[in-house]
Structure formats: structure tokens, C-alpha cells
Amino acid sequence: MATVWQQQVFALDARYNAHRAPNHPNFRTLYIRRRSQLLREYSRTEDPTFRKQYLKLRGLLLQQRYGVNCDQNSIRSRSISAKSSSRISESPESFRFQSENVSPQEMGGVVPTRQAEASRAIVGGTTIAENYAFVGVHHIFDQHTAAVTMLKFANNDRSRLGCASLDGTVSVCNVTASPPHVEVVFRGHKKGVTGFDWSVSNDLMVSCSLDGTICLWNIASSKCLRVVRDPIGAELLSCLFQPANNNMVIAGNSQGMVEVLNVSTGIYPRGGSSKLGGKVLSLAFDSTGVLLWAGNNKGTLVSFLFDAETGRLSKCRRVVVAENCQITCISWRAWISREARDPTLLVNCAANVVCLFRVIDKEGGLKLRRKFSIRHKSSLIRSTFCPIMSFRQGACVVTGSEDSCVYFLDIEREGKACVNKLQGHACPVLGVSFNYDESLLATSDNQGLVIIWKREKRPGSAAGFQNS
Template sequence: MAAGWQQRAFALDARYNAHRAPNHPNFRTLYIRRRCQLLREYTKGEDSLIRKQYLRIRCQLLQQRYGVSCDQSSTYSRSISARSSSRVSESPEAPRFPSEESFLGEQGAVVPTKQAKASRAIVGGTTIAENYAFVGVHHIFDQHTAGVTMLKFANNDRSRLCCASLDGTVSICNVTADPPYVEVVLKGHKKGVTGCDWSVSNDLMVSCSLDSTLRLWDVGSQKCLRVVQDQMGAEMLSCLFQPANNNMVIAGNSQGMVEVLNVSTGIYARGGSSKLGGEVLALACDANGQLLWAGNNKGVVVSFLFDLETGRLSKLRRLTVAENCPITCISWRAWISREARDPTLLINCAANVVCLFRVVDKEGSLQLKRTFAVRHKNYLVRSTFCPIMSFRQGACVVTGSEDSCVYFLDIERDEKPCVNKLQGHACPVLSVSFNYDESLLATSDYQGLVIVWKREKPTTNSAQQNT
């Protein structure tokens, strides 16, 4: 109860933080950090009535002081820039999704059944809600002056977090140091950075930008090793390392091309370019690198066969998720849980939904399993699977949202799938990322703030009650 009250108080301050000293962003960040510290130190032992009275009075005082409502939707209803709005356009009509039942047929459950007692015993009987009780703010980073479009923890690394920002820089943070700090801010792009990715060994990093370039960085020396211009001179909107061959990078641009680049030579692979149409905003590969999915701003997802030797792309399947509603993020996962071994895609669609698809064949064909309502129409919102394969009943995904919240969704629940909601950002949450052991969750927003959340460990009593 105390943790939930602390989070509501923190969220209230975060909503009004943009109005405090508008010409001094450093002061605003310092203020919100101090408020977070005070809430952690002085919220123990108070009864719920005092907490409710405090929240009500503080809300009234802040509203009188700044002359605006505490409603997030009214306070932060400003539109995005012309460039961003053209990239993520609204559909004039509500999208029509295919019936889930028409796709599912008689296939089995996605997650462990209620009879999976042995699997639940491995994790001590903790529920999904207990396991994803991220309530405390571990640290707040404010090194970026514009929206942080993508967050990525390094592979199998608890500490290093990469942040790509529309201010044209990429930063690497150490989140487990005492105190956490920014290791380096990588500068070189002339315009906003739209995507980034770590190599498998974390020694290299790739970033792409609206300045039509892709940059390869050496993480150890913190130097740029190569700059490659887009072969069409178009804005580069997405990028990732080929998981089975880190000498190749896959990129998507604003002219609808999916491109394969050899980063050692700086040459685009012959046959490695394929026209998708629109603007390619999202990319994802399976673990062996043979299947690639790309999504554009027209609501279309296309699967490709990737030739690991030559980098050649061959189109396979095409699916319209929601017409003219941009696909802003695609995540692939081989297993959602121990008993559910179907490969799965998690897709953010700017039609106020997050969609869960099953990969049904070797050509990357998709069948819709679930849709979740999330506020998402105008921004490049991203989501992620929780990284640890679940041994309990239920499986969780996490997504950002334009209502300034972060949602934890149990994909097994038919009703009320939200098992946790984080409130701390004061504007749309763009990206989310777990470290590999799920001890920390990083979230970023349109104003450039990055919040690292820590998980509250379930008590022994609560774990025993749920076994």
C-alpha cells in the first residue's frame, strides 16, 4: 500500500514538473529526484486517510500554483512536430482487426496451465503481479534534451544501458554503479537518432539517424569506426545487427526500403535491398537470423527470408495489421513460457493497441492471438517481452503509452490483463527495456527523461500464500 501511494505522489509531481522553472531543466530534474528521495524516506507508518488527504491537498495547491488541471491528457495535449506527425499519421477510421477466434481455432493455451504445479514450484509460487512489482525509482537520467526514442540494455549485462535520442546523441549509462552515472555521450549524428542496437558481444553498437547515416561505434574506445550514408539519401528510421552474423546490419529508411549493410566494408549487400513501401519504422529477426519482419507507417508487416551468406532478402508474407496505422515496434520471442513453445511477435500499432501474433510457419506467417488496448496514436511507442522464460502460470509483456504510463500486461488474462502500472513520466512513454535478469526496468519519454525502476522482491509470506 505504501509503495502504491508513493508512486501516485511521484506521478503527481512528475505531471507538473514541466511547469517548474521552464528555463532551467537541470533544476527540474534535481527537484524531481529530491522528491523521489523524500517519498522513499518519509512514507512509512502513515495511515491511508492521511495519504489521501495529502494527495488531494497537494493536487489542489499545484493546480492553483500553475493554473492547469492535474489531468495528464489536458496538461500534455500538445501535438508533436510536423516531421514526427507525418511519420506517424492517424487513421481517419478505427481499424478493423481480424477476429481472434478465426485465427486461433483449437490450438492450445499460450501459457502454462493451472495444473503446471512443478513449474510454479520452481519460482517459489510467486504470481505474475508479485514478480513484476516494479514500484521504486532506482535512478533518473536527464542527459538528453529531446525525446529518447529507444532504450536497450546490453546483452546478458545488468549494468549498461544505451539511450538513443532525437537530440542527435547516443548515451551509454551504468545503472548499477553507486551512484549510477553516464559513461559516455556519443556525438556525431547531425539530426535525431531513431534507433540503436548492441552486437552480440556488446563490443560494437550501431545507430541510425534522420541525417541519413548509420554509424558503427566501438564501445571500448568510445569512437565511431564507420559512417555509412543511406544509398538512397533517405532518413534512416530503424536498424539492428543480424543476430547470426554481426558483420551485417539491417536498416529501414523513410522511402520504404529494407537494406542490408556489410559494416566491415561499408557496402550494401547485392540483393539485400527490398521495397516495403511507406516508411520502415520497425525491424525484428528470429534467433537464427533467417527470418526478418519489417513494419511500416501504413500498418503493414512483411516477412523476409535472409540469406546468411550473401545478405540477400526474399519477400515471403505480407499482413496488414491496421490500415494506415503505423507499426512502431516489433519484438520476437521463441517461447513465452516453459509450456508455450510457439514463436511469437509482439507488435505496437498506432491504433491504440498492442498485438500478440503467433508465427505459424517457416515463412513467417502470422496469426493474431490477442490485442491489448493501450493509448497509442501519434508517437513511436515501443514494447518488450519480459526476458526471463516464465515457469509460473501467466506470461508478461511491458509497453509504453501516450498517457504517460508504463503497463505490465499478463497475456493469459481474459479480463483486466494489466498487473502493474508505473506512473512517473509527465509525457508519452516511448521506449522500455529490461536488463537480462529483470532486476531493473528502464523507461524513456518524449521530453528525454529516462527512469530506471527497481523491482520490489516478494515477501516469503506472500510467496507461501500463493503456492
Template sequence: MTAVWQQVLAVDARYNAHRAPMCPQFRTLYIRRRSQLLRDNAKTEHDPLLRKQYLQIRARLLAERYGVLCNPDGSSIKSRTASLRGSRVNLESDSEEARNRRRWSSSPQKLIADTKHDEGVTPTSEAEASRAMAGGGTIEENYAFAGVYHIFDQHTDAVTAVRFANDDKSRLACCSTDGALSVCQLVPPPSTVICEGRGHQQGVTGFQWSISNDLIVSCSLDATVRLWHVASATCLRIVEDSAGAQIHSVTFQPVNNNMIVTGNSRGLVQVLNISTGKYAKGGSSKATGKVMALEFEPTGRLLWSGDDKGTIFSYIFDMATGKLTKSKRIVACEGATISCICARSWISREARDPSLLVNISANSLCLFRVMDKSGTLKLRRRMSVRHRSYNIHSSFCPLMSFRQGACVVTGSEDMCVYFFNIEKESKACVNKLQGHSAPVLDVCFNYDESLLASSDASGLVIIWRREEKGSAL
């Protein structure tokens, strides 16, 4: 019943941002201590029914205390049998089907979302409590990142992904096409590389931290996924792709970190039990092209994949069995690569608006609204960034739902990092960071937005610090 305790930890982690808003250090210590206690209790024999009851009660109490909707049945979610429904996103000002089939590059000036009648996506002007949690100041002041905190150059080739540890502003992991994975310590200075994981025979295309930050799962062009123990930098498990294909994306199941999902070059989305090294029965589905991006929504019930044919699929995930049921198919841009999908359920009570942020290799960064439980998407915003050849990634700003205004940050092939206020229909760019000498592939905030990491195609990782005047810490 170890999986039940991991689900308890996932529920605690989901609400961790609401605990002690003025003392982020306490939140980090709290979740670490909870992880330790839950692991210890998992070794003791208990009635399985009592464990499940505890999980349900815990989820219900947290939902009542913090007022955030949560699936009260945290241990499992019933799967729904749904036929695949095709749809095409209307990316132009008119609604003719023939025009929707065009490549974005043919008429980029027309590719805008119809947003005149959409609801607001950020807290209202009355949301004083939300703004107080993040601090005052304008959007421009809050994202005035200008100073360089540190530069890492330990990798000899492109750094394809960077991620801060969960609820931890000091540890950053990077992966590279040189086949290595590294973990860096940023706070307190001096910043150092504390460990490196080497073992992949080809480039590492992606990775993710576990909820408790003690494990990292990585995927590679060598057709394997590897599970790493962070503290010792040792590889705990190697699993080969079932089809022997290159693996381009990987993600942990957010509720049960025993399960991961991979996407390979043959278009297969596959569920793998990383603890046993076995693929789940019924946990495989076929996309239209190479699966370049994977993302769960926070409760783990919905999964999205993006491929190199411009298609986004949504899947219903059965937590009890790991079975995937294909739900929706959205053609975002025919023939273009979906290089990144980032999901966010906005935690502000004034703006509960689940969304997807999607990078598409048609010079576009798109914001979609999740319309229903089956993963139907509606285009909300399109922002222009230089993106044609590389796998560019973006991220939501962690504190955006506490501000009047909402920002996202993205890399670009013009060697810049861009901040966009998605509330503005014109002149949405609020900041641009210049310092890289190669296309910027990935960007990532730490949890309190005091530091921003960006990586590029030359192997450089720049850590940017926020200007003190605009600090919202």
C-alpha cells in the same frame, strides 16, 4: 573467416540463459570470455572447412545438452524462393472480408482475437522445474515494480529507445531526438552516465547492441547509420543511406553481426555489411510505407518489417549472401503505424510458441503467433493502450517462459507503463507504473528482471526496481 567465429559466439549466446541458472554472473563472464577467445582465434589462420565443421559440431552438442531446438547448420541457411503472398489478419469476431478492411478506431470493441481453441502459451501446471528457475509467487507479485531506482535526464529531447546490454544487468544505452546516444552504468550505485556518442546531425531514431556488447549501431533522421565502440565512445564507421532517406529502424543480424538491416522513409529494407560499409547485392526490398520497425527471429533466418501503412512483411534472409526474399504480407491495420515489433521463441519446453509482439497506432498492442517458417502470423491477443501519435514500443518480459503465466510490458501515451498477462482474456493488466510526465516511448528489462527502464517524450529515463517480496532472482 571472422564471420564464422561470430556465428559461434551467436550460438553460445543463444544458449547462455540455460547455463548456471542460479549464477547469472557466471553466464555474463562466460560469454565475455568466449567472445575474447573467439576474437583472438579469428586472427589465426585455420582451414576454413575446419571452422565450419566446428560451428556445426558446437551447435549440435549444445542442442543435445540443453534440449533446445537449434538450426544445426549454423553457418548458413538455404534460401527459399517464395512468391509474395498477401493476407489480412482477421481482427474482428466475424470473418467477413469487408469488415476486416475497417480501421480499428471505427469499432474497437469488436477487435478481439479468436482464442477459444488456441493452445496454451505458457508452461503447464506440471512445469515445476521451470517455475523453480524463476521463483514462486503470483504474476502480480512477480511484476510488482514500484520503487524508483534512479532517474536519468542527460538528454534534452525525447528518448526514443532504451536497451540494456545483452546478459548484463548493469549497463543501459539510450538514444534521443537531440542527436545523442548515451551509455549508463546502474550497478553498483551510484548510477552514472559513463559515455556519450555525439555525431548524428538529427534525431537518433533507434539503435542496437552487438551480441558481445562491445559495439552499438544507431540510425538517424540525418540519413546515416553509425557504428560506435562502446568502451571509447568513438564512432568507427558512418554509412549514408543508399537513397539519402531518413532511417527509422536498424537491427543487427543475430548470427552475423557484420551485417545490419535498416529501414528508411522511402520504404526500403536494406542489408548492409557494416564492416565494409557496402550494401549487400540482392539485400533490398520495398515495403508499402516508411519502415518503422525491424526484427529478426532468434536464428536470423526470418526478418519482419512494419511500416506506417499498417503492413507487416516477412522476409527469408540468406546468411551466406545477405539476400532478402519477400515471403508474407500481413495487413494488420490499414493506415496505422507499426511502431514496434518484438520477436520471441519461448524457450520453455512446455510452451514452444514463437510469437511477435506488435505496437500499432490504433490504441493497440497485439500478440501474434508465428505459424510457419515463412512468417505467417495469427492474432492471439489484442490489448488496449493509448497509442495514436507517438512511436510507442513494448517488450516481452525475459523470464516469462519460466512462469505460470506470461507478461509483456509497454509504454503508452497516457504517461504510464503497463504490464499485461497475455494468458488472461479479461482484466489482463497486472500492474501500472505512474511517474512520467510525458508519453512513455520505450521500455526494457535487464536480463534477470531486477530492473526496468522506461523513457518518455520529455527526455526522462526512469529506472524502476522490483519489490523485494516479489523478487524472482
């Protein structure tokens, strides 16, 4: 209960942080970090009977001091009333984390089994809840002035975090330095940045924007190497490197086109575009770079085969996840272990669900395995697989939500799947990303705040899974 109370107080302070010293962002960051530290220290000796009273008084004082009401309850009530006429009916039950009526047998062994003794030994034999006990705030970044739409740690890197924002910039942060700091801010787009990706070797970064351009950045020199406009002048909403050939970049635009770009030459190859329809909001490759999935704002998910030699795209399978509900994130994961061999797709859909699909054939066909309810109707909510879940009994995914919380979901658990909830944000949580060893989790929100969470250290845990 003390941990929940700490996060509630921290979230209250975060809601008012934009009003605190508006011309001094460094002070705001320092203040909120110190508040987090004091809350952790105070809760060790604090009397639980005063928690509710303190939270209420703190809210009243902040409201009087800044002359605005940022109370979370009133925010939620306004949000619910504004959406009461929505096409999809909502009930209180729809926002509880529950799986659909899919039996463990129907899951098809999609997660590691209880016989994985060696795998459990690697992580110290701890439970899923213990492994994902992220409670403390490691650092807070607020260099962006608009929503941070996407976060991504560099490949196999525990320190460098990329952040894309609707303020038109992309930043790279070092989260393990002392102190953590922003290494570089890339300024080249004229409108909001909607997506980005690291190259395999982390020496390059590609970003796309509402201004209809793709930019290629050199990380070491902090320079823009190339700017390429969309061939039809449309807004670009998603992009990623082809994993086997980083000369190739795939982008999705607002006119429903999935396009292949040779970023080294700035040329769009013939046959490298395909019409999906709607607005292409999300893209994901498998590890080979042969299978590509794209999702749009109409609830449609389509798979493509990519020809590495010619850059040609061939449309294969089509699935409607939820009609006219935007698909905001797709994540692919090959469950490489002796216990679980099925490749899997994690999909955020603005029908208040996160969906888990099994990839059933070489053309990217999908079979729904489970659904989890979250609050998601309009924002660009993203989720991610936990990087080293295949070494554990069970497996977790993490997702943002429009209720300002971050949820850890055990996809093997029957019944209630939520094993942890973080409450430090004051508005919809958009981006989530783990570093490769799961020691740190980064989350971003609609106001531009980025929070770095650290794992709670537990005696007996494997060294590789603890925060340094």
C-alpha cells in the same frame, strides 16, 4: 492504494521537473530522486484520508510557483479533444485492458501450463502480480534534451543501458553503479536518433538517424568507427544487427526500403534491399537471423528470408495489422520450454492496440492470438517481452502508452490483463526495456526522461529475481 498514491504524486512532480532549476539538470535529478524516497517513507505512517487533499494542494502550489498548468487531467482532455476527429473512433471502453474474444483453446498453448511445477519452483512459486511488483524508483536520468525514442539493455547484462534520443545522441548508462551514472554519450549524428542495437558481444553499437546515416560505435573506446549514408539519401528510422553475423546491419528508411549493409566495408550488397512501402519504422529478427519482420506506417507487416552468405533479402509473407496505422515496434520471442514451443511476435500498432501473433511457418507467417487495448494513436510506442517469463505460470509483456503510464500485461489471464501500472512519467511513454534478470525496468518518455524502476522485494522470492 499507498503505492498508487506515491506514483501519482511522483508523476505530478515529474511533470513540473522541467521548470525546476532549468540550468541545473543535476539538481533536478537529485530533487526528484529525493522526492521519491520521501514519498515511500511518508506513506508508511500517512493517513489515507489526506491523500487526495495533499495531491490537490501540491498541484495548486506547483502551478502557482511555476506559472504553468501541467495537470494530467487537463493534458488528457486536450489530447482527447484534439483527436476527436480521428479516423478511428474512440470510446472510453477502448482504452481498458481487455483481450479480444479468443478462447484459451484457440491460444494453442502459447504460454506455459499450470503443470509446470519445476518452472514455478525456480521463481519461488510467486504469482505473476508478485513477480512484476515494480513500485520504487531506482534512478532517474535526464541527460537527453528531447524524446528518448528507444531503450535497450546490453545483451545478458544487468547494468549497461543504451538510450537513443531525438536530440541526436546515444548514451550508455551504468544503472547498478553507486551512484548510477552516464558512462558515455555518442555524438555524431546531425539529427535525431531513431534506433540502435547492441552487437552480440556488446562491444559495438549501431545507430541510425533522421540525417540518413548509420553510425558504428566502439563501446570501449567511445569512438565512431564508421559512418555510412543511406544509398538514396532517405531518413533512417530503424536498424538492427543480424544476430548470427554482426558485420551485417539491416535498416529501414522513410522511402519504404528495407536495406542490408555490410557495416565492416560500408557496402550495400546486391539483392540486399526490398521495397516495403510507406515508412519502415520497426524491424525484428528471429534468433537464427534467417527470418526478418518489418513494419511500416501503413499498418503492414512483412516477413523476409535473409541469406547470410550473400546478404540477399527475399520477401515472404504480408499481413495488414490495421490499415494506415503505423507499426512502431516488433519483438520476437521463442518460447523455449517444455510447456510452450511456439515462437511469438509482439507488435505495437497505432490503432490503440498491442497485438500478439504466433509464427506459424518457416516463412514468417503469422496468426493473431490476442489483442490488448492501450492508448496509442501517433507516438512511437514500444513494448517488450519479460525476459524470463518461460519459467513461470503465465507470461507478461510490458508496454508504454500515450496516457503516460507503463502497463504490465499477463497474456494468459482471461478478462482484465493488466497486473501492474506505473505512473511516474508526465507524457507519452515511448521506450521500455528489462535487464536480463528482470531486477530493473527502464522506461523513457517524450520529454527525454528515463526512469529506472526496481522490483519490490518480497520474502521467499528467488535470489536471482530480486533487486540487489
